Amino acid sequence: MxxxxxxxxxxFEDENLLRGNGNFTADLPSPLYLRFVRSPFAAGKIERCxxxxxxxxxxAADLDGVxxxxxxxxxxxxxxxxxxxxxxxxxxxxxxPVAAVIANSEEQAEDFxxxxxxxxxxxxxxxxAAEGLAAHAPVIHPGMDSNIVVxxxxxxxxxxxxxxxxxxxxxxxxxxxxxxxxxxxTRAAHAAFDPxxxxxxxxxxxxxxxxxxxxxxxxxxMDEADLRVIAPDVGGGFxxxxxxxxxxxxxxxxxxxxxxxxxxxxxxxxxxxxSFHSRDIEIEVTGAFDATGKFLALTxxxxxxxxxxxxYPNTAAVEPLMSFTELPGPYDIGAYACTARGxxxxxxxxAPYRGVARPAITLAMERLMxxxxxxxxxxxxxxxxxNLVHKFPHTTPTGLVYDDASYIATMEAALRAAxxxxxxxxxxxARAAGRHLGLGISTFCERTxxxxxxxxxxxxxxQPGWENVDMRxxxxxxxxxxxxxxxHGQGLRTTLAQIIADTLGIAPSQIQIxxxxxxxxxxxxxxxxxxxxxxxxxxxxxAARKIRGKIIDEAADILExxxxxxxxxxxxxxxxxxxxHIPIADIAAARNGFADDGFYDxxxxxSNATHIAVVEVDTGTCKVRVxxxxxxxxxxxxxxxxxVDGQIHGGVAQxxxxxxxxxxxxxxSGNILTISLADFLAPTAHEIPPIRILxxxxxxxxxxxxxxxxxxxxxxxxxxxxxNAINDALKPFNVEINExxxxxxxxxxxxxxxx
Amino acid sequence: MILKINGKxxxxxxxxxxxxxxxxxxxxxxxxxxxxCEHGVCGACTVIVDNAxxxxxxxxxxxxxxxxxxxxxxxxGEHLHIMxxxxxxxxxxxxxxxxxxxxxxxxxxxxxxxxxxxAALLDVLSSNLCRCTGYQNIIAAVxxxxxxxxxx
Numbered sequence: 001m002x003x004x005x006x007x008x009x010x011x012f013e014d015e016n017l018l019r020g021n022g023n024f025t026a027d028l029p030s031p032l033y034l035r036f037v038r039s040p041f042a043a044g045k046i047e048r049c050x051x052x053x054x055x056x057x058x059x060a061a062d063l064d065g066v067x068x069x070x071x072x073x074x075x076x077x078x079x080x081x082x083x084x085x086x087x088x089x090x091x092x093x094x095x096x097p098v099a100a101v102i103a104n105s106e107e108q109a110e111d112f113x114x115x116x117x118x119x120x121x122x123x124x125x126x127x128x129a130a131e132g133l134a135a136h137a138p139v140i141h142p143g144m145d146s147n148i149v150v151x152x153x154x155x156x157x158x159x160x161x162x163x164x165x166x167x168x169x170x171x172x173x174x175x176x177x178x179x180x181x182x183x184x185x186t187r188a189a190h191a192a193f194d195p196x197x198x199x200x201x202x203x204x205x206x207x208x209x210x211x212x213x214x215x216x217x218x219x220x221x222m223d224e225a226d227l228r229v230i231a232p233d234v235g236g237g238f239x240x241x242x243x244x245x246x247x248x249x250x251x252x253x254x255x256x257x258x259x260x261x262x263x264x265x266x267x268x269x270x271x272x273x274x275s276f277h278s279r280d281i282e283i284e285v286t287g288a289f290d291a292t293g294k295f296l297a298l299t300x301x302x303x304x305x306x307x308x309x310x311x312y313p314n315t316a317a318v319e320p321l322m323s324f325t326e327l328p329g330p331y332d333i334g335a336y337a338c339t340a341r342g343x344x345x346x347x348x349x350x351a352p353y354r355g356v357a358r359p360a361i362t363l364a365m366e367r368l369m370x371x372x373x374x375x376x377x378x379x380x381x382x383x384x385x386x387n388l389v390h391k392f393p394h395t396t397p398t399g400l401v402y403d404d405a406s407y408i409a410t411m412e413a414a415l416r417a418a419x420x421x422x423x424x425x426x427x428x429x430a431r432a433a434g435r436h437l438g439l440g441i442s443t444f445c446e447r448t449x450x451x452x453x454x455x456x457x458x459x460x461x462x463q464p465g466w467e468n469v470d471m472r473x474x475x476x477x478x479x480x481x482x483x484x485x486x487x488h489g490q491g492l493r494t495t496l497a498q499i500i501a502d503t504l505g506i507a508p509s510q511i512q513i514x515x516x517x518x519x520x521x522x523x524x525x526x527x528x529x530x531x532x533x534x535x536x537x538x539x540x541x542x543a544a545r546k547i548r549g550k551i552i553d554e555a556a557d558i559l560e561x562x563x564x565x566x567x568x569x570x571x572x573x574x575x576x577x578x579x580x581h582i583p584i585a586d587i588a589a590a591r592n593g594f595a596d597d598g599f600y601d602x603x604x605x606x607s608n609a610t611h612i613a614v615v616e617v618d619t620g621t622c623k624v625r626v627x628x629x630x631x632x633x634x635x636x637x638x639x640x641x642x643x644v645d646g647q648i649h650g651g652v653a654q655x656x657x658x659x660x661x662x663x664x665x666x667x668x669s670g671n672i673l674t675i676s677l678a679d680f681l682a683p684t685a686h687e688i689p690p691i692r693i694l695x696x697x698x699x700x701x702x703x704x705x706x707x708x709x710x711x712x713x714x715x716x717x718x719x720x721x722x723x724n725a726i727n728d729a730l731k732p733f734n735v736e737i738n739e740x741x742x743x744x745x746x747x748x749x750x751x752x753x754x755x
Numbered sequence: 756m757i758l759k760i761n762g763k764x765x766x767x768x769x770x771x772x773x774x775x776x777x778x779x780x781x782x783x784x785x786x787x788x789x790x791x792c793e794h795g796v797c798g799a800c801t802v803i804v805d806n807a808x809x810x811x812x813x814x815x816x817x818x819x820x821x822x823x824x825x826x827x828x829x830x831x832g833e834h835l836h837i838m839x840x841x842x843x844x845x846x847x848x849x850x851x852x853x854x855x856x857x858x859x860x861x862x863x864x865x866x867x868x869x870x871x872x873x874a875a876l877l878d879v880l881s882s883n884l885c886r887c888t889g890y891q892n893i894i895a896a897v898x899x900x901x902x903x904x905x906x907x
Contacts, residue, residue, distance in 0.1 A: 010843050017851030018839040020787020020827035024852065027786035107772065184791045184799055184852040184886045235789070235852030236886050268792040489850030489887050642846050646888060650849065653889030677796035677884070684881035685890040714889075 001569035004498040004508055008642035011494040012508075022233040025188040025203050030263035034251055035109035037099040038274060039091035041122045042346040042670020043140070046089055048119040049099050055112045056102040058254060060088035066253060067219045069244060071312040075459030076152040078317050081141045081344065083309035085219070085246040085253075091120060092140055092308035093348050094672050095274030100250050102262060125670040129282065129305040129343040140308065140344045149306060150317040151341040152324060156397050159335035162297035166288030170372040175739040176360040176719075178280040178305070178664040181353040182682055185235020186266040187275055189248045191255035199226050200255050206231040207242040208313075208526030209486050211464065213518045215244050215312055216252050227252065231516035231526075234488030238654070239352035240276050241488070242528045243311035269675045277664055278353030280305035281319060283364040285327075288334075293376045295387045297335035300327055300364070304350070304357075306342040311351035313462035316342050319350060321458065322357040325398045329365045330407045330445040330608060331387045336397035346670045352528065354651065355715040359658055359740075362444045366720035367738055370440075370727065380724075381415055384443055392700075399457075402445065404700035405608045406634045411443050413694050414610035414632035423614065431732065436619055437627070438729025442611040442720035448635075448709025449534025449702075450604030464525035466601035467535040471500070471543040473551075474593045477571070477585030479504065479511040481543065484524010485536035486516050490711065491643040492532050496540045498639050499705060503544035504551065505568025506584055522597070530607075530709025533639065535600055538704045543598030550594045554587045605702035607709055609633035611652070611717035615725040619733070619751060622744035624660055624726055626689045633713060634696040637706035644710050645693050651714020652691050657683045658715070659722035659740050756820050758783065761829025769816050776800040778816035779826060787827035787855050791884070798883030801856035802826050808863035808882075827855035830862065837907075838862050838900040847896035849887030856883050861897045869905045876901065 016022055037049070037057075051057035068082035087098045099116060103109035126132040126140065132147040140147055163169075189204035206212050209229040217224040234241060247264055255262050266275065281304045288297040302323045310316035324340035373383040388407040395401050418439065427437045447454075452465025470482040481500060485492060492515070497508035514520055524536070548568060555573035556563040559580055567576045574581035588594065614628040631648050638644050661681040665673040674680040699706040719740050726737050726747070735750040758765045760783060767782040774793075779785045779802065791799030793812045800811040803825040830836040838858050841847070848854040857880070864871060864879040871879065876897060885893060 011846070013851070014843040014848060015835070017848055017854055018827075018835060018842055018858070019831050020785070020855050022787070022851050024786070024789065026790070027780070029781070029784075106777075107770065182886060184797065184850070184884065185789070186791075233851065236850040238886070268794065268797075491849065646846050646849055646892060649889035649891040650887045651889075654886070676794055677792050678794070682797075682884050682886070684884065685877055685894060686881040688890050691889060691891055 004501045005639050006641065008640060009494065009498065009508065011491045012497065013491060013493055024185060024233050024235055025190055025205050026265045028190045028203060028263065030190055030261055032102055032104065032260055032262040033106045033109040034100050034102055034254060034262050034264045035113045036097040036247065037101065037113050037116045037118055039087060039094060039096040039098055039120060041091060041120050042094045042125040043123040044091055044120040045123065046087060046091060046098060046120055048117060051101065051116045055115060057099050057116060059099045060084055060086040063253060065221065066249065069219065069246060069312050071310050071315040072461040073315050073317055073459040076150050076317060076321060078150045078315065079144055081149060081310050081316065083246060085249040093346050094670055095270065095348060097246060100254060102254065106265065125346040127345055127347060127666045127668060127670050129303050129345065132343040132345045140346065147344040149342045149344050150320055153339040155337040156335045159297055159337045162335040163288045163299065166296045167291040168289040168372065168376050169286060170289065170368060170375050171284065171286040172364065172367045172371050172738060173284040174360065174364045174367055176279045176281045176363065177741060178277050179353065179658055179662050180272055180277055180664055180680060181238035181240035183236035183238055183240055186268060186271040187241065187245055188265040189251050190263040191251045192261040193255040193259050195259055199228060200252050201228045201230060202248065202252055203230040203232055204248055205234050205241045207237045207486055207488060207528050209516055210484060210518050210523045211313060211462065211525065212244060212248065216249050219249050220253055229518045231486050237488045238354040239356065239528060243276055243314065243351040268677065272675045272680055273672050274348055276311060276351035277307060277348045278350055279360060280350055281323065281357065281360040283323065283360060285364045285368050287368050287372050289372055289376060293372065293378050293383045293386050295331055295333045298328060298333040300338040302338065302340035304342045305345050305347065307345060307347045307350040309349045311349050313460065313464065314352055315460065318352055319357045323361050325400065326358060326447060327361045327365065328396050329362060330389055330443055331365065332389050347666060354654060355712045358446065358716040359655065359719045362442060362716055363720045363723060363740065366442045366724055370724050380441055381411065384411060384441065388443065400447065402606045403702035404698050405445065405606055406696050406698045407443065407445065407608050410608055410632045410634050410696055411610040413696065414612050414630050417630050417632065417692060417694055418612045436617045436729040438615050438617065438725040438727065440613045440721045440724025440728055442717045442724060444717050445606045445608040446530065446713050446716055447604055448530035448607055449602055451535065451601035454604055466599060467524045467539045468522035469536065469539040469543045469598040470522050471547060471597065472593060472595040473547055473588050475589045477506065477510065477588040479506065480514060481511065481540055482514045482521045483536050484522050485532040486526040487532060488527060490527065490532060492536065495533055495639045495643055496537060499537050499540055500544045503541060503548050506571050530711040533707050534605060534703050534709050535602060537707060538600035538602060539598035541598065541705055542600055543596050546596035547594045551584060551587055554591055555582060558582055558587065602703055605700060605708045607633065607635040607713060609713050609717055611721040613721035613725040615722060615729060617726055617729040617747065622747040624742060626656055626722060629689050629691045631691060632694040634698050635710040636699055636703065636708035637697055638695060639707055641695065647710050648693055648714045649691055651712060652718045653683055653688045655715045655718020656688060656722055659719040659742060661687065661741055663741050756817060758816065758819060758824060759822065760785065760824045760826060771815065771817055773816050774812050775814040775816045775819050776811035779811060785826050785828050789852050789855060791853065798860060799853050799856045801860045801883060803859050803863045806863065806867065808860045825859065827858055830858060837903045841896040841900040845892045845896035845899060847888060847892040853883060853885045857885065857893055861900065865901050865904050871901065
């Protein structure tokens with residue numbers, strides 16, 4: 001009997017995309033195009049915004065009645081801040097949309113936007129978190145006493161005593177510079193107004209189409225039934241297309257106002273300047289260890305520069321709070337004390353990007369472990385071995401519960417694959433020859449597939465979590481599953497079909513997965529946070545099990561056997577141990593098909609991994625070359641190992657880019673300096689080494705499919721592995737690099753300072 | 756003006772400033788060619804013009820008049836091109852946005868030089884950006900396609 005789970009079957013998504021028949025938002029023709037006029041200043045008062053005669057332009061004054069974007073969490077002292085979808089009176093970051101012009105072509109729209117006269121009196125800006133926190137800093141949002149939008153602290157009761165009794169105290173401070181998720185497809189939207197019904201169909205690059213419908217309808221004061229949102233083929237998101245774009249709200253408003261079809265396609269400059277940023281975080285950690293290197297306590301201070309506004313639905317608290325909650329990572333740290341804050345500045349809105357805060361917290365913890373190993377006189381692997389969680393379930397000081405996993409065994413597998421003794425010999429020989437090789441370890445666990453309870457715990461007004469699947473087997477045995485998740489490159493149509501196929505005993509090719517159209521799918525929360533295979537996969541399994549039960553009951557009737565003796569596989573219902581069978585399609589025909597649904601809302605599951613990077617640092621040019629990269633990971637049951645490997649490859653590449661290349665840079669006036677791909681350096685095939693992957697499959701009871709999330713792990717672990725490797729390579733120079741990206745300029749400066 | 760694309764003739768009227776990428780997508784409705792940056796870095800808009808892979812965002816449509824243009828829509832017949840087959844076999848695509856550009860980049864390089872060394876192939880493939888695959892499976896796919904294209 002064919003089992004589809006675990007097979008590396010090729011994807012159902014591929015053929016259309018390979019033929020150039022993909023259906024991306026910007027492919028839709030439109031009679032009208034919208035372009036935004038954006039603020040050239042990071043802060044200031046709008047004095048005048050006028051367009052020449054004949055140019056259709058809208059400003060905030062025209063959008064009176066449109067509600068501002070104002071996501072909310074009701075905890076942690078969070079102060080709600082509001083964003084008008086077009087800037088009203090004042091601007092708060094360079095690139096903020098101030099006006100929208102409408103034209104017959106994209107070129108004409110650009111001309112019109114250039115013809116708009118926008119006068120702004122510049123005001124004092126805060127670009128960095130430190131500037132935003134300074135005593136004299138202007139308060140960026142009215143109604144706040146400072147620029148701190150969220151601040152929270154905790155101290156476990158045993159923290160002071162544990163810290164006091166420690167033999168070793170080790171402190172490290174890391175800095176993650178601001179980055180962009182940089183999907184290859186920029187954001188785009190196409191709003192088609194239907195004069196007959198008054199409905200608008202918004203086709204857009206989105207990861208959460210249902211929530212976009214809810215949010216946009218609420219802001220515009222329209223019935224949700226009058227808005228259909230379609231996420232067609234989406235050219236990568238990595239979180240950037242999860243948050244609500246103010247631009248989409250304006251576009252839908254304009255389509256209704258003009259009773260017309262209008263499109264907006266972001267250009268790359270806008271994408272780098274005014275789409276969402278991420279990862280602007282500083283963390284100071286102090287570990288208290290006993291004489292043997294056992295963790296007794298962790299003390300941390302976290303500051304995130306969250307930009308000018310709050311992304312919907314996650315709010316401006318997402319990065320500081322996730323850092324705060326998940327900092328302890330895979331270690332049994334004992335006591336914990338932490339303060340975390342988010343600071344509003346005159347920079348682009350910071351929002352989730354693959355990994356969300358965890359690349360930074362993993363960098364902090366893994367730099368700390370390496371420094372502690374050195375201070376205590378332990379091997380870097382040994383100090384990790386002594387502190388990794390090994391008894392499950394494990395409850396962290398912040399209340400997270402780790403399900404069954406393999407933190408130590410996975411690290412050992414990575415270490416064996418890296419052959420560390422052989423590397424050390426090679427490193428010594430290279431050093432003698434004036435070359436500087438380094439090996440870096442990064443170990444982490446990743447919270448994935450968490451349902452609504454996790455969002456409720458954050459106090460979020462919007463609590464995404466569960467997923468629904470509507471499933472129907474038609475009278476010919478063909479299955480359609482309509483899902484609320486919204487994949488955009490992850491291959492979910494293939495992996496869900498594999499799960500359903502094994503449950504129903506049919507081939508994946510007999511199963512169609514429908515997603516990304518709010519008219520045609522049950523409400524769901526979309527694809528983000530390494531959740532879709534876990535949650536939508538779980539809901540698919542639940543729906544398929546219900547239909548399986550109906551097929552088996554019917555087969556038992558027809559074959560005159562007990563239901564317990566019926567097995568499904570290869571398209572047949574069979575009495576186990578006999579050759580008596582009936583095609584499942586015939587059973588479906590006899591009953592005019594079957595339909596049922598699945599609902600799944602799990603608590604979450606933690607996958608884990610160890611990354612090992614081997615790098616060479618050229619101390620002349622200060623360029624870092626990643627020579628080898630090893631990932632040993634445990635994400636539970638692999639539904640399609642080919643797709644899992646692909647997720648790891650892409651994640652690691654983004655992590656290496658975070659570690660070495662990518663940085664959004666503002667000058668002191670808040671002008672953004674990295675608005676082309678010649679300035680914001682995405683890696684090419686040259687910068688990414690071959691990635692070797694080793695799998696473990698711990699099946700925990702936290703998910704019904706046995707699968708854990710894998711979407712973000714590559715990005716989470718890679719930066720720390722690369723930075724630890726750089727520091728290992730530069731050990732003879734007595735320098736320390738704790739900032740990412742570790743650009744040649746930063747390495748050069750560190751080497752100069754040490755000389 | 757007239758563009759010759761995938762062996763067919765397209766008579767279109769464009770402003771002189773319209774790029775070849777926009778003309779392909781908007782005037783000829785060949786939307787398989789994607790636009791990722793419009794400044795010649797990402798390579799998503801790569802097409803083949805007179806046997807050379809070019810960035811169609813850096814060429815005006817009027818400059819391509821009289822040339823033989825090949826886009827992703829012209830690669831496959833009834834069956835996928837070997838390059839497309841190997842991208843599928845090796846999971847060389849995820850979201851698929853950069854894929855047409857990579858396919859044409861690789862096909863042009865291998866048609867011009869079937870014996871490209873691995874190092875030269877890596878140089879060619881570093882022309883374009885992909886955000887999903889970490890390039891691992893693109894390199895594997897193109898290497899496999901290179902072997903098969905040579906055998907033919």
